[in-house]
Amino acid sequence: MKADLIATRQAIRAGKAHPQTEAENCLEMASSHACKDVFIQLTPEALKSAAHQHALGNSPLAGLSVSLKDLFDVQGQVTQAGSVVLSDQSPAHVDGLAVARLRAAGAGLIGRTNMVEFAFSGVGINPHHGTPAAWDGLHDRPVGAPGQPHAPGGSSSGAAVSVATGAAFIGLGSDTGGSIRVPAALNGIVGFKNTARLVPTQGALPLSTTLDTVCAMTRSVRDAILAHEVLSARRVALGKRPLSGYRLAVAKHLMQDGMDTTVTQAFERSLNTLRSAGARIDEIPLSELNELAPMMSTGGFSPAEGFAWHRDMLSRDSERYDPRVLQRLMRGAGMKAHEYIDLVQARQHWIRRVETALLGYDAILSPTTPITAPQISAVAPGAERDAEFFRVNGLMLRNTSAVNTLDGCGISLPCHTPDELPVGLMAWHGAMHDDSILQLALLLEPLLQVH
DSSP states (O other), X not given: OOOXXXXXXXXXXXTSOOHHHHHHHHHHHHTSGGGTTTEEEEOTXXXXXXXXXXXXXXXXXXXXXXXXXXXXXXXXXXXXXXXXTTTTSOXXXXXXXXXHHHHHTTOEEEEEEOOSGGGOOSSOOOTXXXXXXXXXXXXXXXXXXXXXXXXXXXXXXXXXXXXXXXXXXXXXXXXXXXXXXXXXXXXXXXXXXXXXXXXXXXXXXXXXXXXXXXXXXXXXXXXXXXXXXXXXXXXXXXXXXOGGGOEEEEESSSTTXXXXXXXXXHHHHHHHHHHHTTOEEEEEOOGGXXXXXXXXXXXXXXXXXXXXXXXXHHHHHXXXXXXXXXXXXXXXXXXXXXXXXXXXXXXXXXXHHHHHHTTTOSEEEEESSSSOOOBHHHHSSSGGGHHHXXXXXXXXXXXXXXHHHTTOEEEEEEOOOTTSOOOEEEEEESTTOHHHHHHHHHHHHHHHTOO
């Protein structure tokens, strides 16, 4: 894997690297075949910021390149959210708050990354701007056999590939049902979803106002901590507890259902490795997870809240939407007011019961996704592939979306070997356990990468 942001920042401060050179290298990678369809718009800001940061001296992000999902307002740019429906909108007057915080920390904004239209899928397919191929961040190679590119995961598809290829050190994105952790897992990098309330969503185009989370993908856990500190404007409290001081759990229900062979091998190997290193891992029922599907049977938050935001545009431009996104949005049109209110109340009760079931545990370990990335050709746009697309999409988002429903936090760490497709291990818990999850991830990361 390429050097992370903190190592590069240290090299800059020691006079062994220069931010201008680093920015040029990132732009060269962003313009290469490895990043085909990754960026909707490249900007020269990274070069300007690098020169500025070198003149100013130290800053948290040292002028190093950061990519922005095409969901965030940037002053003077049009926010299209991976669609063509918004292409004629006026440019943003001000930066979104997350973008402003990155700028203030010295980020070099390299460009806007491709994404699933309006952030509504976990597979990563975009019929308007193309689909970037997944890239193995651990081994610097495309995912899959030559000529058979694999889907990058979504919805923050381009953001993930920008980090995995080395075009960006941080990929700013959003996570409503897994849109950071899923592409992180499929591209062999780190994806941290913080508790939603910790980072403001101002200046980010919404999908679900209940579930949307602004967060990022990085090359390492320590970079994830740095990115979270910048985005949340808070310091992460890290202790010195050893791995044996954590009480960890694996859920029997739902999270391990339907795992393919590669994920099964990687997950079981990872658990054995952690136990050998002193981790205490219990298997618990957590049968409350089986209640998620019935709870969402009337549609769920994203279709209802997404339709509410899109309804005027849908009445004018529905034929310009990705048909698969349109299908999911239109499901929200039929949701009744009492069904939505019932869902809000059911979620609140469910969160309390899950939090009670998790008392005494510091984190739950699960596969980030139960399957590895499919080939793009199997899920590409086309009615004849819709059934397979929706099957894969459901599996991709199943584990991660449980954490969003819990209003929780979670991190995906690569746990595959060089001869395997990328696999992510997710450590997660309920709301405001962010610092504990990040501290644990620092301990897990080197153990999972021994292979």
